Amino acid sequence: MIAGMMRIGDKTDAEIRELYDSAREAGVSYFDHADLYGFNFPDGGYHLCERRFAEAVKLSSSEREGIVLQSKTGIVEDPWGYDQSYEHIVASVDESLKSLNMDYLDVLLLHRPDVLVEPEEVARAFDELEAAGKVRAFGVSNHTPRQIDLLKTAVKQPLLVNQVQFSITHSSLVAQGMTSNMTTSDDAFTRDGGGLVDYARVNKITLQAWSPIQIGHEPGIFLGSLDYPELNAEIEGAVANRNSR
Template sequence: MRSVHLGPSSIPVPAVVAGMMRIDGRSDDDVRSLYRTARDAGIDYFDHADIYARAMHSAERRFADALQLSNAERSEIILQTKVGIVREGPYFDFSYDHLVTSVEESLRALRTDYIDVLLLHRPDALVEPDEVARAFDDLETAGKVRAFGVSNHTPRQIELLRTAVRQPLVTNQVQLSLAHAPLIAQGLAANMQDTPQSAVLDGGGLIEYCRIEGITLQAWSPLQGAGGRVFLDDPAYAELNTVIAEIADRYDVTPLGIAVAWITRHPAGMQVVLGTTTPSRILDAAAGSDVDLTRAEWYALVRAAGYIVP
């Protein structure tokens, strides 16, 4: 299993993260099988959010109820969760009270004394950085959260938070896949006239910014294409799937593995958040993370996905 560094630290973490978004409603045996497959594959990083599944915190609760982790086993894994989205609106709330209350509820649901990594889920346009900083300080001082990050934030939104937040923001979880790659493709076509690909959709140079600042990027929905559909085996992505299949045969991995390899090959040292309840897909992703695509193969996939490589 390929590993990367978490934020500016030298702490190694797996390049594939097991996303727990869809486990609510699964049996104890299903959750345990998924967890054990991940652990056996070298994945000890598990991603949650307070809003996942049927009710607030229900996926976190399903995880803890099924696994009944001992203190010793809990210390072997990394639990990441997210706060800030209020589903009833929906709206976003980065107020001190909301952040602290949500973390307390996540701790109870996950049956743990601490969260390893806490992310602000989506940007709150009404954010007051001083309130976020006060929440982070109190949660860290109490030992309830060990590291902090964001999700779906632009460089300037991160800079705004950093006017008050003193902790390093170790990660930024963003949407990225071969079929949805404006974060990468825009830079390839920057300043090209009459080319939609050249439009800035990420606030400008997000990947480069995170590399400079030592923020680990996490790619969510790594298999998603247009309309929220999985692009693997989708006739709308016939050329892309043909190239993926050729490269998969070359490396003796599955197409899913190549979709993961395309992300983990990037020198930013990204993590792939794979939200699946199928253990075999965890294994496919883990195998793919170890594939070191050549530049020619990596760019061939970019072209096959429909992006311009001038």
């Protein structure tokens, strides 16, 4: 379980602290950030959520050691696009560390594929960040197997993670594998990135699910939605069952 920090940009210190403490009490020790998170809040900007997390939570060094802190880089705005150049990756991590008031990231992900990426540039950035002790492990987000293979032509570190949109109502990554040859299902269209689940399992890449309770691309969650009565009944039954134990 991972606690996503994308929506904390307008929360008070007390609210962020409560979110953090609740996550820790529930056994969650993995926190997900990105350089981008906060850019869309009024008076927001890049690194806002990382900065607010540090200001509100104020981790001691032993508390810091006890959690896994992940951030991402690679999305640029104005104009919107993707940048996996050496300069961008290194500068973004430095700014993330400053905002988080930390010496290192446990995990750095490339947020979205830059289809014209130069893998050697990524490799140079990763080598430098690793050697300086600024990043301990690396991965990607929203990447296809072939895009990961391309990075691996130069990147020496294992790519341990691929964070992708996945929820029970947005599940074509799994459904495609069961419907690949059928003409009767939308899921037969290749929306699984070309065997992403099997590729991740073969290559020991952990798939992380983003927006796990969101219905699909548009905002809106399936919890309590009248469009998903059976799913909600199932969830409520499971919760009642757990509470009665």
